[in-house]
Amino acid sequence: MVTYMKKMRLLFTLLIALLTQVTNAQNLLIEAESFEEKGGWLVDPQFVQQMGSPYLLAHGLGEPVENAYTRVNFPETGKYHLWVRTKNWVPGNWTPPGRFQLRIQDELLPVVYGKEPVWSWEYGGEVTVSNKSQKIELVDLTGFAGRCDAIYFDKKKQSPPSDVEALNKWRLKVAKRPADPEKTVQFDYVVVGGGIAGCASAIAAAEQGLKVALIHDRPVLGGNASSEIRVHTLGIYGHFERILRMLDTKHYPNGSPEAYAEDKKRHRNIERYKNIHIFLNWRANGANTTENTIQSVDAANTITGERLRFKAPYFADCTGDGWIGFWAGAAYMYGRESADQFNESWPEFGELWSPEVADNAVMGASVLWRTYSDNYDHQFPDVPWAMEVAGSYAARGGEWQWEYSNTDVHQIDDAEQIRDHMFRAIYGSFANVKKQPNTNKLKLEWVSYLVGKRESRRLVGDHIFTFNDARNLTQFPDSVVMERREVDVHYQENLVDANRPDFLSKAMFYKTGKYIIPYRSLYSKNISNLFMAGRCFSASHIGLGGPRVMLTTGQMGAAVGFAASVCFKHKVQPRDVYQKYLKEYMELIEKQKSYQKP
Amino acid sequence: MGTAQYILIQKISLLLITLFPLVSAATTCDTIPLKVNGNWTDKNIRHSEHTILFEDTLGIVHHISLMVDNDNIPELFTSHIETPVCSDSLCNLMNIRIYWTLSGNYLGFDTIPGKPLTKNDHLNFNGEDFQQLHRLLCDEQSILRRRHKDDLFDKEATRVSQVVDAVTGATSKEVKEVTVDGAVYSSYTIYHLVHSQLSGVIKRYVTDSLLTLLDKRLSTSDRVDERIFFWQQIPAARFPQYQKEITETIEMASPKDRLFVMKKTPGEMWANPDFIVRIAGIGEQLDVYSLSHFLSQLKSTPTIPAACLSLLGNQMKSFSQNQLNTYLSLIEKTPASLQHKTLLEILQNAEADTQYKYRTIIGAFLKNHR
Ligand SMILES: Cc1cc2nc3c(=O)[nH]c(=O)nc-3n(C[C@H](O)[C@H](O)[C@H](O)COP(=O)(O)OP(=O)(O)OC[C@H]3O[C@@H](n4cnc5c(N)ncnc54)[C@H](O)[C@@H]3O)c2cc1C
Numbered sequence: 025m026v027t028y029m030k031k032m033r034l035l036f037t038l039l040i041a042l043l044t045q046v047t048n049a050q051n052l053l054i055e056a057e058s059f060e061e062k063g064g065w066l067v068d069p070q071f072v073q074q075m076g077s078p079y080l081l082a083h084g085l086g087e088p089v090e091n092a093y094t095r096v097n098f099p100e101t102g103k104y105h106l107w108v109r110t111k112n113w114v115p116g117n118w119t120p121p122g123r124f125q126l127r128i129q130d131e132l133l134p135v136v137y138g139k140e141p142v143w144s145w146e147y148g149g150e151v152t153v154s155n156k157s158q159k160i161e162l163v164d165l166t167g168f169a170g171r172c173d174a175i176y177f178d179k180k181k182q183s184p185p186s187d188v189e190a191l192n193k194w195r196l197k198v199a200k201r202p203a204d205p206e207k208t209v210q211f212d213y214v215v216v217g218g219g220i221a222g223c224a225s226a227i228a229a230a231e232q233g234l235k236v237a238l239i240h241d242r243p244v245l246g247g248n249a250s251s252e253i254r255v256h257t258l259g260i261y262g263h264f265e266r267i268l269r270m271l272d273t274k275h276y277p278n279g280s281p282e283a284y285a286e287d288k289k290r291h292r293n294i295e296r297y298k299n300i301h302i303f304l305n306w307r308a309n310g311a312n313t314t315e316n317t318i319q320s321v322d323a324a325n326t327i328t329g330e331r332l333r334f335k336a337p338y339f340a341d342c343t344g345d346g347w348i349g350f351w352a353g354a355a356y357m358y359g360r361e362s363a364d365q366f367n368e369s370w371p372e373f374g375e376l377w378s379p380e381v382a383d384n385a386v387m388g389a390s391v392l393w394r395t396y397s398d399n400y401d402h403q404f405p406d407v408p409w410a411m412e413v414a415g416s417y418a419a420r421g422g423e424w425q426w427e428y429s430n431t432d433v434h435q436i437d438d439a440e441q442i443r444d445h446m447f448r449a450i451y452g453s454f455a456n457v458k459k460q461p462n463t464n465k466l467k468l469e470w471v472s473y474l475v476g477k478r479e480s481r482r483l484v485g486d487h488i489f490t491f492n493d494a495r496n497l498t499q500f501p502d503s504v505v506m507e508r509r510e511v512d513v514h515y516q517e518n519l520v521d522a523n524r525p526d527f528l529s530k531a532m533f534y535k536t537g538k539y540i541i542p543y544r545s546l547y548s549k550n551i552s553n554l555f556m557a558g559r560c561f562s563a564s565h566i567g568l569g570g571p572r573v574m575l576t577t578g579q580m581g582a583a584v585g586f587a588a589s590v591c592f593k594h595k596v597q598p599r600d601v602y603q604k605y606l607k608e609y610m611e612l613i614e615k616q617k618s619y620q621k622p
Numbered sequence: 623m624g625t626a627q628y629i630l631i632q633k634i635s636l637l638l639i640t641l642f643p644l645v646s647a648a649t650t651c652d653t654i655p656l657k658v659n660g661n662w663t664d665k666n667i668r669h670s671e672h673t674i675l676f677e678d679t680l681g682i683v684h685h686i687s688l689m690v691d692n693d694n695i696p697e698l699f700t701s702h703i704e705t706p707v708c709s710d711s712l713c714n715l716m717n718i719r720i721y722w723t724l725s726g727n728y729l730g731f732d733t734i735p736g737k738p739l740t741k742n743d744h745l746n747f748n749g750e751d752f753q754q755l756h757r758l759l760c761d762e763q764s765i766l767r768r769r770h771k772d773d774l775f776d777k778e779a780t781r782v783s784q785v786v787d788a789v790t791g792a793t794s795k796e797v798k799e800v801t802v803d804g805a806v807y808s809s810y811t812i813y814h815l816v817h818s819q820l821s822g823v824i825k826r827y828v829t830d831s832l833l834t835l836l837d838k839r840l841s842t843s844d845r846v847d848e849r850i851f852f853w854q855q856i857p858a859a860r861f862p863q864y865q866k867e868i869t870e871t872i873e874m875a876s877p878k879d880r881l882f883v884m885k886k887t888p889g890e891m892w893a894n895p896d897f898i899v900r901i902a903g904i905g906e907q908l909d910v911y912s913l914s915h916f917l918s919q920l921k922s923t924p925t926i927p928a929a930c931l932s933l934l935g936n937q938m939k940s941f942s943q944n945q946l947n948t949y950l951s952l953i954e955k956t957p958a959s960l961q962h963k964t965l966l967e968i969l970q971n972a973e974a975d976t977q978y979k980y981r982t983i984i985g986a987f988l989k990n991h992r
Pocket of ligand 1: 217219220221239241242246249255257258259278306307309389390392476558572574577
């Protein structure tokens with residue numbers, strides 16, 4: 025396997041030094057995510073499409089994190105105006121929780137950042153730079169999710185744009201970069217999103233000899249199953265037990281640190297494939313499409329900002345959010361279809377299951393968390409900014425039921441708000457527990473900072489998998505994925521009882537036999553060379569309820585990986601596999617049960 | 623019923639009436655006190671000649687009768703249920719009277735004279751047990767709903783007893799929390815009868831045979847479930863006839879039902895200034911789901927009256943950021959509204975309020991529109 029990150033480390037180190045600071049004669053832009061040393065700050069690229077950039081997050085669970093620092097070269101000495109792009113993530117009548125300061129060389133600047141309720145350039149006043157070379161540090165004051173996107177110095181008092189689109193253009197201009205990535209790389213098959221679906225897809229295609237790029241925006245593979253989110257894999261293996269056993273997890277409780285061992289297993293297994301080129305910490309940000317065919321996908325490194333254009337004849341959208349399809353103009357669905365649209369009503373749960381009139385409600389996102397009992401006493405600070413959400417609810421940990429969704433928030437556009445809402449629920453509920461007797465030794469062990477999503481965009485394929493396919497056990501000639509798991513759909517508790525916290529959900533289960541997902545649900549109906557696998561496959565809201573779990577989505581990944589190899593061999597498009605090469609494809613799928621890797 | 627038992631039941635009823643303040647005089651069938659009910663009527667009611675006969679999955683035929691008030695207006699349904707409660711090996715007969723609203727929703731239960739509800743080892747239900755059963759039956763989404771009977775108990779430890787509810791292993795924790803202690807099978811059996819089978823029969827009966835007669839009764843009901851049932855049954859095209867009743871329902875309903883009614887409300891009503899001003903007037907009672915729905919619905923309303931925007935403006939400080947953005951976009955698409963003194967003052971005050979979290983957003987908005 026060629027891990028680009030490893031091979032190009034030297035080059036990157038040089039690049040980081042270059043990119044950390046973008047200077048012109050009059051100004052200097054420093055991207056926080058490219059700081060040389062991050063200290064306790066974490067790179068958070070989840071919301072790039074909404075707020076414009078990866079940023080640094082002080083995720084200290086209530087204890088200020090270690091400073092992040094970098095060295096910069098100012099174009100010249102003298103006086104500069106200073107701006108920091110940040111946000112007060114919980115505006116209200118309290119001191120903002122995510123506060124931090126800057127230290128330049130050894131001087132702590134007095135201005136405290138994290139005050140404005142939206143992402144904006146907060147003005148830091150005038151600073152005098154006496155030496156061109158300076159060390160800049162981020163000094164976290166709270167440990168409660170302070171965030172810094174970038175720091176900007178300018179001789180003129182002219183703040184950078186705040187509108188995201190204008191800001192993106194401005195960034196390119198300041199960095200003197202062209203609009204398109206400078207470098208293009210060519211593959212046979214590009215998989216975007218390294219969850220279980222993406223990993224399985226890369227393996228299947230690689231085993232058939234394709235040169236595969238696996239683009240993933242995190243440092244570890246596995247998506248929701250990774251140690252960063254820690255959901256265990258459920259479902260059955262179908263035809264692909266051999267591949268999926270390389271990627272799955274044991275059945276530990278969600279949130280368990282046992283997930284680290286599974287990360288290692290997953291990486292060890294996938295790194296054995298020499299023809300899978302893994303791009304960790306690379307986030308795709310566009311799909312260049314002509315005449316309904318994707319020509320290339322653009323991606324940027326979430327730390328260095330370096331950009332690449334990935335060319336290939338076939339692409340797989342395994343991002344969960346259907347990003348590649350969205351950028352390419354693929355048809356997609358979001359929200360709950362009306363009960364009549366696919367005839368999915370179930371009187372047992374009525375409106376909660378499938379509404380009479382369609383709406384934009386979907387299953388929500390979760391942030392899992394854990395506590396432990398230490399040998400020592402631990403204080404937990406007051407968190408007045410969390411109580412509006414937590415109320416009097418007290419808890420020592422959060423499992424899958426900690427879920428947030430409503431008609432006010434969109435699971436993609438408002439993902440940062442959703443994550444932050446869950447932070448308030450978690451810190452507030454934990455503060456409430458700490459007020460109870462015999463909790464002095466209780467301490468937060470881990471709070472994820474990634475939004476664990478269940479449902480967002482679903483790309484539309486030639487077949488839309490619905491509740492009826494599951495309950496009627498519909499048989500298909502292109503039966504490549506199978507599942508036995510109940511159709512399980514969630515609703516927010518406060519929909520039924522307004523007094524319940526808004527961050528808890530309940531599940532509704534419909535028991536079924538073994539149902540089949542056809543291949544035709546795994547490629548786009550209108551983008552000719554786009555496959556999709558994972559929770560963004562072609563399904564109705566209720567249809568997604570059963571097969572959204574990760575062994576099933578892994579089966580989808582493997583199925584499209586093999587399909588890509590058939591496409592590649594015959595130089596045809598995904599739909600042709602169903603129409604012209606189904607026999608060959610199904611034989612290849614069937615063979616997987618007994619297939620021994622050469 | 624023995625006198626002692628009767629007095630006990632009377633006492634329990636009194637206790638429960640105090641616990642459930644909505645309960646008014648329990649006047650069901652003369653001397654039989656209603657054990658618990660969430661929303662009882664103080665009207666005199668009697669059995670009508672309408673009876674539904676229904677054979678359940680066990681082959682038992684249930685008689686469900688419609689009760690009417692003095693003016694012959696249907697009030698509720700009731701049935702004396704006699705059903706076997708069985709474990710793997712033992713069965714016991716359970717007798718109970720159940721009341722349903724006209725929409726087939728559980729309303730309350732009562733005991734049958736001489737046939738008390740019993741649990742393990744023939745112990746009679748006590749006051750807390752009655753309440754627990756009522757709580758269970760009131761919960762439409764109880765976890766019992768999706769449990770199979772075989773999954774009520776942890777299979778390992780088995781303890782033996784003379785009566786049904788004790789014959790198996792320890793009750794699983796979440797089942798224990800919602801069922802009557804020592805009467806798990808009874809709780810389970812009655813829950814499923816009340817909610818799945820009989821409730822469905824009543825719904826069907828009302829839809830097929832009574833709906834046209836109950837127009838007024840259901841649309842103006844004090845019971846929100848009956849109103850919701852009515853809105854579910856009639857086509858959206860008839861909604862405009864019931865503007866007042868729909869507004870009232872929106873005020874009364876749970877977030878789920880409120881959202882349902884608002885989604886079904888046709889575009890023509892959202893274009894009606896009277897209606898949207900009314901809804902804006904109750905904006906404070908709206909939850910996040912329905913408020914967001916209302917605001918986004920207004921995006922397609924051709925002309926939003928300034929009064930509607932002002933009423934919403936009064937609640938602006940509790941808006942989420944998305945709601946605020948939508949609200950400001952509504953003002954933007956109604957430029958004349960900015961000439962409206964009250965609305966302008968609301969915005970200016972919000973901008974000036976240093977305690978208001980989004981004052982800078984309002985400030986930027988006003989600056990752009992000055
Ligand atoms: C709290 C919770 C509990 C759950 N419980 C279970 C359970 O017990 N068992 C189970 O199997 N499933 C469970 N699920 C469901 C399951 O985890 C999800 O449906 C999962 O998303 C399916 O896997 P996936 O591969 O489609 O997506 P993901 O696991 O989300 O993987 C997609 C990956 O793509 C990456 N990505 C996204 N956009 C880009 C981009 N532009 N460029 C590069 N990379 C990108 C993301 O970082 C992500 O890691 C649960 C989900 C949640 C949230």
